[in-house]
Amino acid sequence: MTESTDDGWPDKYGDPRDRPHPDVLRLTVETFEEMREDTLDAVEAISEGEEQPAVVSFRTVGELRKILTERRIELLRVLMATEGAAESISALAEELDRDYRTVHDDVSLLAEYGLLFIVEDGQSKRPYLPYERIHLDVELVGGPSSEEHAPA
Structure with missing residues (x-):
């Protein structure tokens, strides 16, 4: 079994500061099928040499709002x-x-949701955010409630 670090990444990936990261972290609200399609599109684009943003997807607007509070944004x-x-x-x-x-x-x-990393430096734990920008990509459509799952 592979040991995991506090940021959820297996040790085999090493220090997140040593890995390349895109400039943009994109936060989305989308269905599993949309996430799947976006992932397949990103793999194709990367294979063609295009840089892609890092993406963290949430199933509902409510889930995103629960994680991305004003204090956490600060x-x-x-x-x-x-x-x-x-x-x-x-x-x-x-x-x-x-x-x-x-x-x-x-x-x-x-860190648990993949928005940042925790790097252990001896006794100290350092928060590490490799992105220059965070882009929120939330599409709102008419429907019964904003707490519903993302549109299909």
């Missing part, structure tokens, strides 16, 4: 302003003027 903005890395979660909490535990919980949740 956290992501601070990381982007510091070239994607903070010295530690403690330093990030201090920069945000927030309690360490809540920042740690937010960093852990964002």
Whole structure:
């Protein structure tokens, strides 16, 4: 069994700072079938030499809103302003003027969903955001509720 790091990536992938990342992280709300089609299109585009954004998809607008709160958006903005890395979660909490535990919980949740990475440097855990921009791609259509699954 492969050991996993706190950011959910198996150790065999190594330090996320050593891997190439696109400039843009794209957050979407879409069905499984749409995610599948987008993935197949991206694989084809990459095989033709085109750079593609990193994509994290959510099944509902409600799920996206639950994860992407104002405080977590602020956290992501601070990381982007510091070239994607903070010295530690403690330093990030201090920069945000927030309690360490809540920042740690937010960093852990964002890493769990693939919005950032956690790099272990000895005793310190450093949040790492390799993207220059985060693009929200949410399509709203008429229907019974915004909490419904993404349009098919």
